[in-house]
Amino acid sequence: MKRSQPAIEVYNLHRFFGTTRAVDDVSFQVHPGEVFGFIGPNGAGKTTTMRILATLDQPSFGNAYIAGFSVVEEPEQARLRLGFMPDYFNTYPYVNVWEYLDFFARAYGLRGARRHQAVQEVMEFTGLISLAEKPTRALSKGMKQRLCLARALIHDPDVLILDEPAAGLDPRARVELRQMIRHLANQGKAVLISSHILTELGEICDSVGIIEQGRLKAAGPLELIRQRINQYSVLQLEVLSDPQQALGLLQQHELVGEVHLRNQHVLWAQFRGDKVQRAQLLSYLVNQGVKVAEFSAQEGSLEEVFLSLTQGQVQ
Amino acid sequence: MTQAVSAKEQMAWAPRAGFLRRWEQALADRLNPLLVKEARQGLKSRQFAFTFFLALVSAWVWSLWGLAASEFYEMTVNQEVGREMLMGYLVILGVPLLIVLPLAAFRSMVGEHEDGTYELVSITGLTPGQVVRGKLASVLLQGLIYFSVFVPCVAFTYLLGGVSLLQIAVLLVVGGSVSIGLISVGLAMAVQSSSRHFQMFVFVGLVMLCMFVYLLCMILASEHLWWGASDASNPEFWSAVAWVVCLIGCYSLLMYSVTRAQLIPRGHNRSTAVRVVMLICGAGWVGGTAWVVQLTKGEYAAEVWQLFQLALFAHWFVACFFILGEQTEVTRRIRLQAPRSLLGKALAIWLQPGPTLGFFFTLFGCAVQMLVALLVLLQADALRRTDEVIAYVAALTSYVAFYGGMGLLAMRLLRRWVVPSVVVSLVVALGVFTLFLGMPLMYELLVYSVPFQQFRWYHVFNPVVTLDEIDSPTGGTWDILIVLTPVAVAAAGIHLPALWREIRALRHTIHSTATAWPDSPSELGSDQTQPSHPFEHLKSPAD
Structure with missing residues (x-):
């Protein structure tokens, strides 16, 4: 897939609070249509980085670009191209859902029919149409979260920054949120999302950035990070021929670690390689006369990657 | 028939109503x-x-x-x-x-x-x-x-x-x-x-x-x-x-x-607009002085002039203490907006953010506007004692310099532990006043029981006593100024190195911004300036 210019570019970002290095030399990129998961323990620097990207804070050093506009030199331009959803869902209590969205549409400079259309569209997308007249103070947490997403989308931004959007939501709301985010990414929006629920991020994200103590430990597609940290995937093979032959061949292979014969026909092997190398291994076994009935790989989860890269330290 | 007329009327009104609606919509x-x-x-x-x-x-x-x-x-x-x-x-x-x-x-x-x-x-x-x-x-x-x-x-x-x-x-x-x-x-x-x-x-x-x-x-x-009731006929x-x-x-x-400045994100220029309005407010007092001096036609001109100068002094004095709480950090955003022309650097540099620049801005603002007001009084030829009004201007300006200088010194020490703000400025003002006004008062109360009976050297820090002494025909006006003015000059002078540092920071960074950090992603694209990506090896071949 040919990717265009990055929608989010972060270069050597630093943010110091006194002697504390909240963000320490963080660099990454997010492309249009990509969902980038930002993972890290509490106090790792995720929210600070996101706030700098949302132009709510300034870096001590380094720079970041939203759709090509610097958050330091051109924050006004960057703001018009980003939608930010913070980790709190505060709204104005005495206005209803429609009035709330209408206010933000006006604030983003939408006028006349375009504004009405924008409000209508985001309410439809987030399923708030039936609640248009309801005061925001009477909304449930899940509905407030939808309202905040609708607000972030009102001006059709290129970039979405979502800080812990699924926190405190019930399972159904989480699934719906995941679907909405995937849908937005498919529309070409770049999504930067932070969450503690790693299984969810693993399902939704195209790439991840793992941050601890302000430093980015790794960033990129999960598979590549896994390779970088030499994390094995587990291969399961069912062979119809002599399993000892398969065992011997596997043990000799340079990308295979430990191999276990689980029962008479099934073998488990630790494998360090990508999909292409996996296919080459299968081809090699077949060429050597091993009758392979089943060949599957179980990759390490995002949680395993996260735990292997971080030490649980906070500052 | 009625219905037909009504329909006709409606048709005639329709374009106007549509126009009104559009106009109303556009206004809304x-x-x-x-x-x-x-x-x-x-x-x-x-x-x-x-x-x-x-x-x-x-x-x-x-x-x-x-x-x-x-x-x-x-x-x-x-x-x-x-x-x-x-x-x-x-x-x-x-x-x-x-x-x-x-x-x-x-x-x-x-x-x-x-x-x-x-x-x-x-x-x-x-x-x-x-x-x-x-x-x-x-x-x-x-x-x-x-x-x-x-x-x-x-x-x-x-x-x-x-x-x-x-x-x-x-x-x-x-x-x-x-x-x-x-x-x-x-x-x-x-x-x-x-x-x-x-x-x-x-x-x-x-x-x-x-x-x-x-x-x-x-x-x-x-x-x-x-x-x-008769005021209406009086111009x-x-x-x-x-x-x-x-x-x-x-x-x-x-x-x-001030409100707008507080809402501007930290790291942006919050100061210039506020300082321009401070000058306008000061000019309001100078205008009032000119008007009153003309109005009184010399009869009570000097007395009224003194009242207006006290107001002008209060304006700059309060402004000075609020400015001390400004941020010291000169961000890229501020540097980029700093004046670049020679004239701009010479004049507008005093409007740029920074506590020391702000202190000298209030000092110069106060001195210049008081001198203008003095010229107005001199032109009206309404003086009984020329030395009295000159001493007044010198004393009031010296107080801005002295208390502002002391406040800035205290703020510089406090910056190591606290982030400057209006609250910190108020605390500093309170501390400085306690030291130079409260302590002498306490001393006099303890030693002499009744304060301010006789002018003593430490009264020189107290504007109320000093101005009263200057106002008095028997007062030692020049004795006071001989002590007060050098002290004030010293209080302001100790900040000259810091002033130079703030000006240099603004000038230095204007030149260095382009080379230190790229201003646009396109510049980042060139091989010479692109920072090395720490995870370059993780990028997929499609990138």
Whole structure:
């Protein structure tokens, strides 16, 4: 897939609070249509980085670009191209859902029919149409979260920054949120999302950035990070021929670690390689006369990657 | 037939109605978004409903009571009735305009920060100026609604007689101006700190200020209603009204720019606009000085001039202490907006952010405006003692230099432990005053029991004693200045290295920005300037 210019570019970002290095030399990129998961323990620097990207804070050093506009030199331009959803869902209590969205549409400079259309569209997308007249103070947490997403989308931004959007939501709301985010990414929006629920991020994200103590430990597609940290995937093979032959061949292979014969026909092997190398291994076994009935790989989860890269330290 | 005519009429009206609708739509689109939101929100609030109902009932009760009383005393055509009725309405209308609205503005702005909604507003297309204007306009809209209740009542008092239209107009214009001023103060006070304790403290202060101003306005209104009937024919009265309204306007503008500056994100230039308005306010006092000197035609010119100089001194003195709390960090954003031309560097450099630059700005601003006021006095040839007024200017400027210099020194020490803010500025001011005013006073009380009986060397730090001494024909004016001026010069002079550092930081970074950090992603694309990506090896081949 040919990717265009990055929608989010972060270069050597630093943010110091006194002697504390909240963000320490963080660099990454997010492309249009990509969902980038930002993972890290509490106090790792995720929210600070996101706030700098949302132009709510300034870096001590380094720079970041939203759709090509610097958050330091051109924050006004960057703001018009980003939608930010913070980790709190505060709204104005005495206005209803429609009035709330209408206010933000006006604030983003939408006028006349375009504004009405924008409000209508985001309410439809987030399923708030039936609640248009309801005061925001009477909304449930899940509905407030939808309202905040609708607000972030009102001006059709290129970039979405979502800080812990699924926190405190019930399972159904989480699934719906995941679907909405995937849908937005498919529309070409770049999504930067932070969450503690790693299984969810693993399902939704195209790439991840793992941050601890302000430093980015790794960033990129999960598979590549896994390779970088030499994390094995587990291969399961069912062979119809002599399993000892398969065992011997596997043990000799340079990308295979430990191999276990689980029962008479099934073998488990630790494998360090990508999909292409996996296919080459299968081809090699077949060429050597091993009758392979089943060949599957179980990759390490995002949680395993996260735990292997971080030490649980906070500052 | 009727239906046909009606249809015809409708067809004739349709284009006009369509035009009106479009015009109305366009107007509604151009309204400040915060005004629309606040109007929707504020008019639904219990606070507004309760206050509006109370004001309405009070106006009715006063009208009925006033009429009944006038009937009882057979005073229907008596000139006093309209006057007394109007005073009653002003007392009622003053409560929402001078007390409720400023407090509502304060609460509204504090609420945005407490609820965390301001952050969301700040990343929209709305500028900090639009936010403040939106808040101000929404509170003024409430004021207009309150006022609409009293329009028939005020018209009624005119019909009863005893007050002229001009008197009513003056009272309403001045009252409205004071209300705008207090609302601006309320907004400015609301953004000074996010600490709840400080906000409680500030809220109590605002309540007291509003009540004091309310009482003062009521006293002045009654004075004008009862004794100022002939004022309308006096051109001096109108120029005084115009000057007061202008001055209130200037300080409202100052409060607006202070509020706006506080809403501008840290790291941006918050100072220039505020300092320009400070100069305008100072110019307002200089203008007032010129007007009073011309008006008194030399009779009491020097005395009145001294009063105006005290006001000008107070203006710059307070400004100086607030400026000390400015940020020291010169960010890229500030550097990029700093003046680049030679003339710009020479003149506008004093308007750039930085506490030391700010201190010298207030010092120069005070000195220049006092000298202009002095020239005005000299030109009017209204002096009894030339040395007295020169000493006055020198002493007042020296006090700004001395206390400002000491405050800046204290602030520089405190910066190691605390982040500068208005609260820290107030603490510093309190500390400096305690050291140089409070301690000598305590000493005199302990040693001599009665303070200030005789001028002593340490009284030189006390403006009240010093100015009184200068004013006295037997006072040792030059002895005081010989001590005070060098001390003030030293207090300001110790900050010259810091001033140079701040100016150099602005100049240095303007040149170095382009090479230190790329300004655009396109520059990053070139091989020479692109920072190395720490995870370059993780990029997929498709990238």
